[in-house]
Amino acid sequence: MLKKKVAFYTMGCKLNYAETSTIARKFSNLYYQHVSFKSYADIYVINSCSVTKNAEMELKHIVRSAMNKNSEAIIVAIGCYAQLNPKEVSSIIGVDIVLGNEEKFKIIDYLNRDKENKYYANFLSKRTYYSSFSIGDRTRSFLKIQDGCDYKCSYCIIPMLRGESRSESIENILKNIRFLFNQGVKEIVLTGVNIGDYGKNIYGENRRLYTFFDLIQAIDQIQEKGRIRLSSIEPNLLKNECIEFLSKSKHFVPHFHIPLQSGSNDILGKMHRRYIRELYQEKVKKIRCLMPDAYIGSDIIVGYPGETHKHFLETYHFLKKLEISSLHIFTYSARPNTKSSAMQENVSKKIQWKRNKILRILSNKKYRFFCKKQIFTKKTVLFEKNNHNKKYLYGYTENYIRIKMPLNLYNSYTTYENTLQDVLITKVDKDGIMIAEPIN
Template identity: 85%
Template sequence: MYKKKVAFYTIGCKLNYAETSTIARKFSNLYYQHVPFKSHADIYVINSCSVTKNAEIEFKHIVRFAVKKNSKAFIVAIGCYAQLNPKEVSSIIGVDLVLGYEEKFKIIDYINREWKKKYYAKIISKEIYFPSFSIGGRTRSFLKIQDGCDYKCSYCIIPMSRGPSRSDSIENILKNILFLFKKGVKEIVLTGINIGDYGKNIYVGNRRLYSFFDLIQAIDKIQEKVRIRLSSIEPNLLKDEYIEFLSKSKRFVPHFHIPLQSGSNDILMRMHRRYRRELYQKKVKKIRDLMPDAYIGSDIIVGFPGETHKHFLETFHFLKKLEISSLHIFTYSSRPNTKSSLIQENIYKKIQWKRNQILRILSEKKYRFFCKKQINTKKIVLFENNYHNKEYLYGYTENYIRTKIPLNLYNSSIYENTLQDVLLTKVDKDGIMIAKPIN
């Protein structure tokens, strides 16, 4: 029997990667052959993003790539872009089927049946939740614990593309963690759209059944030697009691990603963020007091409508003094049907680009400074599987420092997908830590 070749491509966040992996597992090996996206395939599934205009442009580029590989291939669009604008996505040359949030988890049904139209995308219900996790090809797994968002940040399209906040049960999350551990996964990243809001939709009568604190306490009791990371968590939801608990945790690593978006309170108000920079500063100090070596990453948006030079300088100087480890810099991208898209005070692209570059340089300096402080300290590195590199084997420390060991000195097969004690010795020109295993 001929097995149809199917290939997958993911644009966007860790949550998308978790869902792509879950959807890919629905294509049984009995009937389908999974191949790399760069290969000739009969079916291409592209998981899209709509956070920025560039993500939508990338989607169109990937569709063209698939068409060039096989002009007769069946191309399926899923993800946020597909949910938000199914009609627009379906009009892109090469796209054969568009599936929204709920429909993408029933992808086999849609592919196998006589479909009458090109796109399907229902409004996302607060009752609908699909557990997801990634597995295979990576040493770590992304595990979805929560989806959707009830926040109304003025620039953000995610509540429209992902729906209201809803969560998985603690029992199911623990079951999935144990399943992944038994499959050889050594590190799990808890992902979601707004993970600090975990449990918001789960009630018994009028009583909320779970909170985020309940979840992390339950996970920390797991006996298996698996390490857990948190993905991005809002500063106003990162309570002091969480930080105190995580500082003593047996399973959670000292790694935080806390979006700031702007160091100017005026801009934070325009963004409709639920905190001010003083709160953010307190959270960073709390972490540093309890976990001096913790990695703290942040997100910043530059060029938000009405961001003056003074506002940008406020952000720059605030970040410069802040004891964080690195920054993810995003240039503001106007999204349809958001409140910020109605603001007329747009910033010239040249100015946006310049501000982006200034903060990227600051981020590189901060990360290198953070790494240098770790030299001559002992850490635990999870080494990755080595598919191509002949010089080094790479991995991450518990506090998220990219680390490598030279293969001319160490046998990669011994260290791949293992947690190893190492001594950090030097930071190379690319900002990667060189280490020496401690036997």
């Protein structure tokens, strides 16, 4: 029997990558041949994102790209944008099936149906949970521990698309971590929509049985060797007891991504965030006290409705003093049915772009300053697959510094791929990548 060729494309967050990989494994090698999205395929599956309007526009471009490779292919759009607006997605020329965030895990069933309907997207309840992890396509693995969100940030559409906060059981998380490490994975990233809220609605339970602190303590007792990295965690949910525990952990690496969104308490209030900037500052100081070399990344939204020049300056000067390592800057994008979309005090695109540029410059300065402090320190690097440049090996240190090491007679690509190696950081190049040399 001739196997059908199937290709996958993931937009957006680490959680989407974990779920795409899980969905891809449903396409049995007995009946399907997995190919690159850049290749000819019979079926193209696109896991969509809806955090910003740009992500929705990008979906149309990706669909066209698939059609250019095979105009007769079946194109399936799945994920958050499919959940948000299935009718609109189904109207994109080339899209054959649209599956929301619950239906996407039953993709094989929908492919085998008669195409009476084109789109399917039901409301996600707290009883719906699908275990997911990525494996095989990247050096590190993304492991989903939680889904959904009970927070009501005024700009965020994700709770509408992902449903209420719900969690994987500790037992299953530990089983999956052991499985991944035993498969040769060297690093696992714990991901979810709001991982610090872990413990809610484990298999439909309404009472809180566990906390995020319970989870990380259980994970750290695993005997298998490997690194564990946290994805984004809310500052109000990153408890001091967690920071203290992580600073002494044998598995967890010193890397934090803590969204701030604004350095103005007025704007944080309008955003319905659950903290003030002083709490954020305390968390950063706590981490720096216990883990001086920890990488601390942050998210910032510029141009939020009502953000005046004074508000922006508050954010800029607050960030300038803050001992963080880098910033991920988003330009505010109104999402349908959110409270902020009804606000009238819109900031012009020109001012939004200018503020974004100013913070990107600040972020670059902070990252280079952080990197220079690491020169002549010993780190452990997880080296990646080298698909492009044969002159260097690339990877990340435990504290998330991008490293490149020259290939020479003493360190071949095949020896170092997907291995943890001790290196000495020697300098930073013009692109902000640290250069290292092997210690052994």
